[in-house]
Amino acid sequence: MLSETSTATVRATLPAVGAAIGDIADLFYRKLFEAHPELLRDLFNRGNQSSGAQRQALAGSIAAFATHLVEHPDTRPDVMLGRIAHKHASLGVTAAQYEIVHTHLFAAIAEVLGDAVTPEVAAAWDEVYWLMAGALTSIEERLYAQQGVVAGDVWRTWEVVARTEETDDVATFQLRPADGAPAPAFRPGQYVSVQVELADGAHQIRQYSLSSAPGSELRSLTVKRVHEAGAPDGEVSSHLHAKVAAGDLLRVSAPYGDLVLDSPDAPVLLASAGIGCTPMLSMLEHLAATGHSAPVTVVHGDRSPATHAMRTDHAQLTAKLPDAAAHFWYETPGPDHPADRTGRVDLSGIAVAPGTHAYLCGPLPFMRGVRTQLLAKGVRANDIHYEVFGPDMWLAQD
Structure with a gap:
């Protein structure tokens, strides 16, 4: 005080x-x-x-x-x-x-x-x-x-055991601890830091959400490449895409992040845009694995089906839940895509169950827009949680 x-x-x-x-x-x-x-x-x-x-x-x-x-x-x-x-x-x-x-x-x-x-x-x-x-x-x-780490000593060496190209700009890296010791526990929705040495000798750090659920010794990081040539914005993602393959080693932190499922029995809404789907997929896989029975609403916006990373996983994991529905919006949809799911995410026609806990990840304008729509539908402000990739600009722009 x-x-x-x-x-x-x-x-x-x-x-x-x-x-x-x-x-x-x-x-x-x-x-x-x-x-x-x-x-x-x-x-x-x-x-x-x-x-x-x-x-x-x-x-x-x-x-x-x-x-x-x-x-x-x-x-x-x-x-x-x-x-x-x-x-x-x-x-x-x-x-x-x-x-x-x-x-x-x-x-x-x-x-x-x-x-x-x-x-x-x-x-x-x-x-x-x-x-x-x-x-x-x-x-x-x-x-x-x-x-269980000494203050500040969060780093371990991990081995890349597999790499999967999800889209032209998105790759998933599967990792396991290089020392053979157990992987640290994490909660669905959390992220890790990855530190790489760049050509100029700098050791730059970026955070990436874990895109798979707990329950395996492997950890999945799904990384979107930022394209600006020579720009510091994309220097780590570009390094990972260009330089890192199965058998390589990465320096990875313990898992952290406060965007986690806070009421496991409540109805859930998972809203994402672009690469913001990664923590949502971890949560969705966890909900499917634990037999979540309350309603689950999955909402995602992207440029097109081709740029929607892990689109098949998004749909298949939703289908595993007993009371769940997935709604995908695309700015440039395919020929069979519903007309009312074209353009930006619009929740006006989506039923939201009473007591829903909502989790948002994506560009700030997207999250602000979804939050406004959820509040109008009666979702409590305290039950709407979000993750910002990078500095938290929500406060800076309020």
Whole structure:
């Protein structure tokens, strides 16, 4: 809980800090990487830095956390904190790195806001930072303990045992631990980080959802190749597609992620677009394997049947459930595709069972649109869960 004195100061300065938070985040990252270039090379996603997405996400999360402290002083925004902590754990972030961030973040605040940063203002926002950092560190320590790893030491070497081309741009890699030890447990919907060494010596990390359900020593990663030649956005996916085959080794983290089935007996709606189908397929396979009897509604949007990765699995797994239906929308459908399933996903004609728990993954506009339609159908906001591939821009754009 924020102290009374700091609460008053943060409330008074939040408009000014909020207006400048984008500039603060931009300067912070420049200062951080000038002092620690190894962090950009080997920890931070260079694609997100190049696009500015990470700066926007950082700004959004700080503003949202400070606003919550002021407006809801007796609670914490645990959903937001949990999502960030899972991502940090998959990267191996440690408590010591929060000290480094603090140094450069507060130098950026002082430089951007100048004389407005009085000792009282600095102390209040310092308290905000350490409350957020302390909460994240606590959650991350618990996540590390659950996986039985030392804080930050999340990496193991895995062997690629098979590779399957799902579409022209999507491949599935089946992995097993190279040391022969048991694979760590995971929950359907979770992801792992994959770290690869690129041609310039950088060790870049990206997160990929596990696309199969628990129950096997093999783990499946389904990866879409990003095409921008030379762009940092696609440097890891392009490396995996071009360089990795059966018999190769990959450095893979323990599994993390908060998009997991939270009420196993409830009706379920799984909505995805594009490569966002990967965590949904893991959940769907799990539901089929466990004999889920409540209604399941599967919704997916894609450019065409040919670009719909694992389309057959999507349909066949749905068919295994006793009370389930799959609805696929394509912008360019085949000749026999229903006319009312052409274009973007539209739930107006889809029945949603009372008490449905919904899980969304795909581009942010898609998820916002589906969430709006679900709320209109009576699905509770707390029962709608989502996964963002990359920085969580939902907060940054609210």
